[in-house]
Amino acid sequence: MENKYAIEANALSIYYGSFMAVNNVDMLIEAQKITAIIGPSGCGKSTLLRAFNRMNDFVPGCHVTGELLMQGKNLYSKDIDPVEVRRKIGMVFQKPNPFPKSIYENIAWGARINGFKGNMDELVEQSLLGAALWDEVKDKLQDSAYALSGGQQQRLCIARTIAIQPEIILMDEPASALDPISTLRIEELMQELKKNYTIIIVTHNMQQAARVSDYTAMMMLDKEGSRSGTVIEFSETKRIFTNPKDKRTEDYVTGRFG
Amino acid sequence: MSINSHYPQAEDFRHALNARYRAASIWQALFLSALLIAIISLLALIYNVLDGAFGFVAFDYKNDPAAYTSTPMSELTQKELAAILKDNLSSGAYNKLEKEQPLEKRSQAELYTLFLERLVELDTKNTWSMTESLLHENEIRAEVARKYPTAKLEFRSWLTPQFLVTPMSSKAEFAGVRTAILGSLWLVGIAILFALPIGTGAAIYLQEYAPKNFLTSIIQTNINNLSGVPSIVYGMLGLAVFVRVMEPLTSGSVFGVTDANGRTVLSAGLTMGILVLPLIIINAQEAIKAVPDSLRQAAYGVGATRWQTVWHHVLPNALPGILTGTILSISRALGETAPLIVVGASTFISMDPDSPFSKFTALPIQIYQWTTRAQSEFHAIAAGAIVVLLILLLTLNATAILLRNRFQRRW
């Protein structure tokens, strides 16, 4: 990957039917960095994030205009296969959602459908190590994933995502359903993961964004009375939190919003 | 990372993906074909019934119509027919007919049927289905000419207005479903009269009054189970309880009805009522559940008692749902056959049921009996009766759906 940017949004707008949820977003996401998306509820963070790996395809009536470029190819052009897109851009969800299968199967399944040819045991171990879960589960790989704690389940979801070796990992409030200790572990894990992956994370937690991310995008409803969200400011995290250009960003990150 | 190399990349991946897509479309075709099979089965069933209800019939007259009248048969008027019948029937038979209903008051069609049945004695030789009739008309004509030289061949619909209003007969050509329809109506009426108040009451009790305790959960489980008990078991219950144990009541002998046993429309109706009771309860419960709590709280808030709240606020709002459930139960009761056989529907009866203590038959019973006869003309009238039953059911269900859509509220 010579390209400095993992993914690139050009004038990207996202609609639910005729309702424009996200308006005209331009973003250059740097590879092997963590980019955080913050903003008030309902401003379209999840919508934008899910647009990155075409998860919105499953919402009837949802469509986009503009471009989303990955390695120079528009992910929304006709000849692009969404399954292949998702295989390259993995996703971790707000609530842990392991499959009702064994821990081992949770990881092996994605590998298998994607044609993994190597040693499956090794892959499972590697992925669990990568998700900092190995030590806790190595003796009960055949147990149901539902027997794990919420934090462990979330790390299992991360493990199964890295098992298929995507380029980018999207995370939608991955720690919001977790206790502070589990949250901390996920944050540490993200620092570890960024050596190999590009990470985009949506979070409501300002400290979290400040702690873990390299870049931050501030989203907001674009103007009074409108319901469309847009990115109003996007730059290095340090800058967003210490010296934002936009007054609204300043209000929001310092808690004076609304 | 080392494991990365174990995943197919670029072209290889796309190759594998294409194979996956091919498998996917095969599966999807399989899923869809299951539904297609369902659709085809439904169409085949409808076709099968309609196919049976129309077609050629070859028949002969035992006695030459010319012996009774010089006018061509198709031009006989009501008066002429009445006169012919009067002249040619034995006086006993004639008086019996007159007693049922004077001949002058009967319609031309009715008298014509009597003429065919009693005097010329129409005799069906063979029948053909609609498809056979349309595709092989020439062969059929040839066959009739060869096998029954004197027989006439006619394309007829077995489902006629006459069919709806004539009672049973031992000859398929003259049989109708009047007795059966009336029997079905009596049956369903009694069943609903019994099950609707009790079912709604039970639903109100369970939703509005019942404490959350062991007894309540037993009642609920029990109701769910009853709805899954095979209908023939209800028939056996009806046989043991209504027909046998409660015979004095269900036969009407305590009310002075003589010459009766327990195999009456009342027994059958009560059996059917018990059968649909769980259905009514479950549907009414759903309807009551859908009434929002805010409404109840509003009523309590102005000092209403529990029953006032239920009667003035909950029930009116649940009514469409309860009615929908009732209609569905009616259609269930209309189509049920097995319990009626067990409690003793009459095999042959041509008298209209006129009291709860009447012997009875019902549409599905007629269908069953005619279907299991060997002669093809009975299959033809079975098909006719099925069309009647299906139209009844379709109308009922359409009403239920309309009712549901019309009154469905979004709270």
Add this chain to the structure above:
Amino acid sequence: MNLKSAEARKFRQFDLKKKFRISESIIQASLFFAGILSIFITIAIVYELGKEAMLFFNDPDVTLGKFLGTTKWQPGIGQYGIWALVSATLVTSFIAMVISLPLGLASAIYLSEYASSKARSILKPVLEILAGIPTVVYGYFALLFVTPILKSIFGDQIQVYNMLSAGLVMGIMILPLISSMSEDALSAVPRSLREAAYAMGATKVETSLQVVLPAALSGIGAALIVGISRAVGETMIVAVAAGSGPNFTFDPFKAAETMTGHIARISGGDLSYNSIDYTSLFAIAMMLFLLTLVLNLISQQIVNRFRERYE
């Protein structure tokens, strides 16, 4: 009304003592009776069926050895081998399930995972109509449509009355039940699981078959069990098309009489109370009741547990 006047104030006096409202109590009592009546119905079934069944089993001529150990059933002449009837019930139910389970499941998957809402609005009513057709009509269909087709395929190998035709049509009859229960189970699987699968690059079929289906398996199991119970209790199709007369055989091309079909035929004729024929029918009905009761209880248990898991 001037609320400040003395009368008005008097009107507003109240005591909060609990009042005994006689009409409310009567109403509540009758509602309770309506609610508890269903229990009495069950008791009546168990009592009445059980009483007559006991008469049958207490007959000195009827031994457990004969009942379970022989294969001819004709109580009138001392033959009590229940297998003659059970075999036909097993064969027809088995055929019905072989048809209805895969077809019902496949159509449920299509409806819940693939069909657009427009396609659903056309396809669902077809299943609902199928579910609403009286079973005696299915009997007509079996005897006068399916059997002739089977005859034209298998010729003289297959009898006019045969279990295959009845079983096949019973399968079609049960298909909507399996389909709608399975569809409920499939759509109870949370969307997040599907999203997880898609986010790992799964295709729709992979998601449906390898993630959603296993997650809904217990609900589908419940559908299967209810389907079996429906098949075992179904009467009219077998009464019309499977044949009359007990016949111990597992050959679906042959005519045989199921437990339900036997009850229908014998009770439809002239039957004198207290005869062994009469009591034997209750013994069969009792077996049917207990069997379907157990099946229904199991399936309800499964459904309840399943619901808890995803709520």
